[in-house]
Amino acid sequence: MTLLTRIGAACALTVTIAAGVAYAQSDVIKERQDGFQAIRKQLGAVKATVEGGGPADAVVAPAEAMIAYAERIPSLFPAGSDSGDTKALATVWTDRAGFEAAARNFRQAAQELADTGRSGDMDAVAAAFGDVGKACGACHNDYRGK
Template identity: 40%
Template sequence: MRRTTMGLAAAALMLAGSVAASAGGRAAAPDSQSDVIAGRQAAFRMSGALMGSMGAVAKSGGDVKTQAFAARALASWAKALPGMFPAGSTAANSAALPAIWSDRATFEARAADYAAAADKLAELAKAGDNAGFAAQLGAVGKTCGACHDGYRKPEERRPG
């Protein structure tokens, strides 16, 4: 089950990265806007699944070396994240707030903090540092949440 989840997560994150690379920060064409939004929504769900899976291993005292792939995938997503928000890539079904584009410098700085925290998590997983990994997982969660606070609609206001 864990391998299946990890494989699906990796596939979604790679898809998101390829969509981000093709968007390249330019305005999304009307026919590709929904693809960009769908790609980033899928990648956010998969990053949540990765965080949950890694958290379960850390909480149980399991071998965090088994989470190295998941942590690297999360770090890759974190680096691709700003590219998943090209100008104009918003719609009613998107949880993205306009501040992503109007306060782009802060958004990108928060995304960079998330990427740095995720990189460190991947290093700790590779090293098999269970205590460090568990602590860093909390730091990753905080950097992730820092973007949610100002750049994502609250759950109760989201459509559908």
């Protein structure tokens, strides 16, 4: 194999690897964006239940969907997924412990929402829904750009 052939092969391999990384990065960005859009819909369903006065147990399924997604949030922000079509701030990666704590807080708030939904107490559901909103907002303030 001549030197020129080796250089060409190395360049082709580099381009192939880079394309694979870029594709994987765009996949994870799309996956997390799709997930957050699904959460937005779940929040809308809970809001409609709260504003409509119940029934309280109607918030359980949306809350459980939020719980499941909250558990995945940190894994959807791997190193290297900070560029491209994303609003994630650098603090997601530079303050990883804080970011993961924010995801846990969201999960905990969603769990409380599910639990209060099972209780049948609409006042408690409304308060828990407010806490979910606060958990979302706290994370967005520190880790999401405008």
